[in-house]
Amino acid sequence: MKLEFRKEDWEEFLGNIDFTDNEKKIIPLLRRGWYQMDIAAELDISVSTVKRRITSITNKTVSYIMRTRKVNHN
Numbered sequence: 001m002k003l004e005f006r007k008e009d010w011e012e013f014l015g016n017i018d019f020t021d022n023e024k025k026i027i028p029l030l031r032r033g034w035y036q037m038d039i040a041a042e043l044d045i046s047v048s049t050v051k052r053r054i055t056s057i058t059n060k061t062v063s064y065i066m067r068t069r070k071v072n073h074n
């Protein structure tokens with residue numbers, strides 16, 4: 001599943017979710033549509049580290065949305 005949000009959503013998330021500094025380095029690259037391999041090369045980390053951080057970003061974002069917004073579970 002791909003999560004797509006507006007600029008305003010990301011401003012809210014970045015202001016309210018406790019992303020790590022390392023996760024904050026990945027978010028703008030993801031928003032630009034970079035591939036995991038390219039992110040890894042840019043940040044000089046492994047692809048598995050990128051995947052792990054993306055999973056963390058996704059989990060934190062979904063958790064925040066579930067806590068703060070009415071979500072239709074149907």
